[in-house]
Amino acid sequence: MIRTLAKATFFIAVSALPISALAQNHSKKTATKTAATYHYAQRAQAMQFADDLAERRGLDREWVRQAIGQARLLPQVPRLVLPPARGTPKNWAAYRARFVEPTRIRAGLRFWQDNAEALARAETQYGVPAEIIVGIIGVETLYGQHMGNLRVIDALATLAFDFPDAHPRAAERRAFFQRELEQFLTLMDRTGIDPHTPRGSYAGAMGLGQFMPSSWSRYAVDFDGDGRIDLWRSAQDAIGSVANYFVGHGWQSGMPTHYAVAFDAATLQLDALLAPDILPTFSVASMAAQGAHVQSEGAQHTGPLALVELQNGAEAPSYVAGTENFYAITRYNWSSYYAMAVIELGREIATARATPR
Incomplete structure (x- = not known):
């Protein structure tokens, strides 16, 4: 990852709820005002967490306190992590149509053409088919078009300290995001990046493949060989990292999904x-x-x-x-619908690539 992230352009990856444009604009203005005026330095719990984190990880205490203290509450984020209301019917055909559609297939075809060498190398080195890697990046960010424009530290702090109690697994998820906040700050310390600079999704996921901080620390690789890992702007690093993630979660070369x-x-x-x-x-x-x-x-x-x-x-x-490879895809997102969308998007792009034009 490079030190000039602030110069990069990012895109918002979260979708608004189906409310009127007027209400939507009002909500954004209110959220922006609230987030700008409430920092986690005002929360004793957050500052105690910072002190404990610094001691556990051997980090500079004042640096950690400043990093977390300057994080802002994002009021719109907690509602985005709530599950759909009970009784909401699932619909595979509708879900599939969101991702396996002409715009994403065309973008995926361009991405594959532009990165054919890296995809072939990843397939050889890791045993993960190029179409699966292409499917993941397409579903996650539309090949970099929707990587998220929220400060990662704001998103993680909001979910670490203000995760909604209405969620059926609130305690478990709150603990998860506290661990991710810890991983993020450890990563920022190791790479020398200002922790207030990286941008990502409302859940704190980053880059072309939307890696959470713990996944970045464990599975991200310097696949382009330039001596740094940049999952935002290096398609090669993202490709190699996605493949390595799957191997780390039990992918078996040659096995169908x-x-x-x-x-x-x-x-x-x-x-x-x-x-x-x-x-x-x-x-x-x-x-x-x-x-x-x-x-x-x-x-x-x-x-x-x-x-x-x-x-x-x-x-x-x-x-x-x-198969076990289908299950490996669900370790990226714990949903069979997600896994099938990845598989079928990648397959459609592979078919388009093989079709004479």
């Missing part, structure tokens, strides 16, 4: 098959014994599988048998 599955209505035990959710648990034989038959080459698969359900609103759900 999923297979088609057919049901035997007479023996189907759907509840039992869905109980492990997307965690690969069943063999081909044990799935068949419960009425789900893996199709074609999947019948020869030797590893564990999960029955993945994709709801389609009022229509019948779709099902696939997900």
Whole structure:
């Protein structure tokens, strides 16, 4: 990562709620005013956290206190992390249409063409197909067009100290963002970057591949060989880092992500098959014994599988048998819908690339 991040141009990655333009503008003005006048130096809890962090990590106490103290509350952020209201129907077709669409496919084709050498090198070195890497970066940021324009430290501090209690896993998520704030400041200290400079998403994710600070620390690589890691402006670093992330989460070279599955209505035990959710648990034989038959080459698969359900609103759900590589994609975002969007976007771009024009 380089020291001139302030000169880079970033884009807001979060979508507004469906409210009127007038209300939306009013909300932005109110949020900006509030965020500008409330700093975490005013919060005893935040300052105690800063002192503890400095001691744990061996960082300069005043530097940490200043970094966190100058972080601003972002009032719009807590509502963005709340889950949809209960009863909100999931719809795979609608979700897919948001990401597997002409604009993103064209942008992905350009990205692949511009970075063909790095993608091929990553595939060879890490065993992760280029289309999966391209799919991730496309879904995450539309190839750098939507990397987020919020100060990372503001987003992380807001979620570390003002995570909404209404969330069903509030304590767990609050602790997660406190750890991410700690990782972020450790990273900034190590790289010599002003912690108030980096920009990212409302959750504190950064760069083309939207890495959280802990993922940056563990998996980011200098794939372009220039002696620094820059996930914002080096597509090569982002490509190598995404591939390394997958390897770190169990990606197996040459394994498909999923297979088609057919049901035997007479023996189907759907509840039992869905109980492990997307965690690969069943063999081909044990799935068949419960009425789900893996199709074609999947019948020869030797590893564990999960029955993945994709709801389609009022229509019948779709099902696939997900492999350990499907599960690895969900470690990027814990959603089977997300994983399928990544897979299908990458596949569409690969098809477009192979199609004579």
